Amino acid sequence: MDGEGNKKPWDASQLRKYDLTFDEIPRLHYKDPKIDEYIRANKPVVIIESNIIKPALQRWTLEYLEKNLGQTGHTCFVSKNHQFKYYDDKKIYDKTNNTKGVEFTPPTKKVEMRIEDFMKRVKEWKKGDDRIYLQQSLTTSVGNNIVEDFVKFDWDYVNGKQAKHNWGPLTSNLLFIAMEGNQTPCHYDEQENFFAQVQGYKRCILFPPSQFECLYPYPVHHPHDRQSMVDFEHPDNAKFPKFKDAKGCEAIVGPGDVLYIPIYWWHHIESLMRGGPTTTVNFWYKGGPSTLEYPLKDHQKVAISRNVEKMLLEVLQDPKEVGPLLSAMVLGRYT
Numbered sequence: 462m463d464g465e466g467n468k469k470p471w472d473a474s475q476l477r478k479y480d481l482t483f484d485e486i487p488r489l490h491y492k493d494p495k496i497d498e499y500i501r502a503n504k505p506v507v508i509i510e511s512n513i514i515k516p517a518l519q520r521w522t523l524e525y526l527e528k529n530l531g532q533t534g535h536t537c538f539v540s541k542n543h544q545f546k547y548y549d550d551k552k553i554y555d556k557t558n559n560t561k562g563v564e565f566t567p568p569t570k571k572v573e574m575r576i577e578d579f580m581k582r583v584k585e586w587k588k589g590d591d592r593i594y595l596q597q598s599l600t601t602s603v604g605n606n607i608v609e610d611f612v613k614f615d616w617d618y619v620n621g622k623q624a625k626h627n628w629g630p631l632t633s634n635l636l637f638i639a640m641e642g643n644q645t646p647c648h649y650d651e652q653e654n655f656f657a658q659v660q661g662y663k664r665c666i667l668f669p670p671s672q673f674e675c676l677y678p679y680p681v682h683h684p685h686d687r688q689s690m691v692d693f694e695h696p697d698n699a700k701f702p703k704f705k706d707a708k709g710c711e712a713i714v715g716p717g718d719v720l721y722i723p724i725y726w727w728h729h730i731e732s733l734m735r736g737g738p739t740t741t742v743n744f745w746y747k748g749g750p751s752t753l754e755y756p757l758k759d760h761q762k763v764a765i766s767r768n769v770e771k772m773l774l775e776v777l778q779d780p781k782e783v784g785p786l787l788s789a790m791v792l793g794r795y796t
């Protein structure tokens with residue numbers, strides 16, 4: 462029970478244990494002008510009691526989605542464990558396009574699955590079975606009812622924020638249906654994100670771009686570009702000594718909560734264990750124009766370091782040469 466003796470919708474036993482401490486991400490009523498101060502400062506905030514995805518809150522049960530999501534196959538990811546690590550298949554080394562990449566075995570399989578089959582596998586899942594995670598764009602080939610709901614989202618509100626904060630265009634609205642306990646390991650995206658929770662509870666752990674040194678992203682040319690190399694549940698403190706210094710913030714988002722995940726912010730997201738399937742809709746926007754004003758913002762330095770890695774790989778061709786050249790340039794000279 463919480464303070465007022467109300468049944469809490471979840472409890473701490475449903476959260477995976479990490480040896481890290483987190484500040485709480487503030488939760489503000491959608492009319493609160495302080496929300497704009499957070500967005501302007503590129504800081505996360507949970508927007509509550511809004512109508513952003515109201516029709517989805519009212520109607521998108523799993524049964525409704527099964528009936529209305531559409532007959533086409535939907536993109537599903539299959540994993541042997543609870544982690545769903547993104548990878549860019551265009552960066553995978555293979556003999557044919559003989560890109561000098563790295564040996565890589567994809568940790569998840571991408572399959573097309575009909576919604577009925579997806580729901581069946583979720584319902585019949587037993588410990589030890591593969592896990593699955595459905596991802597479906599809401600702007601293509603979904604049923605008419607879903608389109609009707611979608612057009613009734615509170616577009617005035619989100620378009621208002623996009624305009625007020627000079628974001629770029631909305632690039633996609635994706636629907637995600639996860640199994641309880643699914644985990645999307647720590648990564649960052651190069652887009653602004655309104656992360657709207659429809660059903661179930663998700664724990665969102667965020668770190669600012671300034672924590673780059675503590676989160677050890679893969680090299681830019683690696684298929685896991687933009688993902689942290691650290692396994693949060695079994696951190697290798699020898700390889701990643703600064704990980705223990707990472708200072709994050711967290712929010713447990715439930716139905717109707719909309720988390721603003723600022724561009725370049727790291728996020729590690731898990732559907733609560735024993736909390737049932739979860740449904741999320743995200744709104745990804747291109748970042749606004751980034752003028753080089755000093756002092757530079759932390760995410761701009763991340764963007765600059767990405768360009769350095771890309772340029773070096775471009776000229777050196779072999780990724781194995783990038784590290785040694787960077788070390789030669791820095792060790793003993795800049796350190």
Ligand SMILES: CC1(C)c2ccccc2-c2ccc(C[C@@H](CC(=O)O)C(=O)C(=O)O)cc21
Binds near residue numbers: 545637645730741743
């Ligand atoms: C795990 C999955 C299905 C996946 C597999 C392979 C390639 C891409 C992705 C991908 C991308 C975004 C999400 C939603 C969210 C994380 C979350 O809610 O779990 C998130 O990171 C964001 O909204 O930015 C989830 C996925």
Ligand SMILES: [Zn+2]
Binds near residue numbers: 649650
């Ligand atoms: Zn993401």
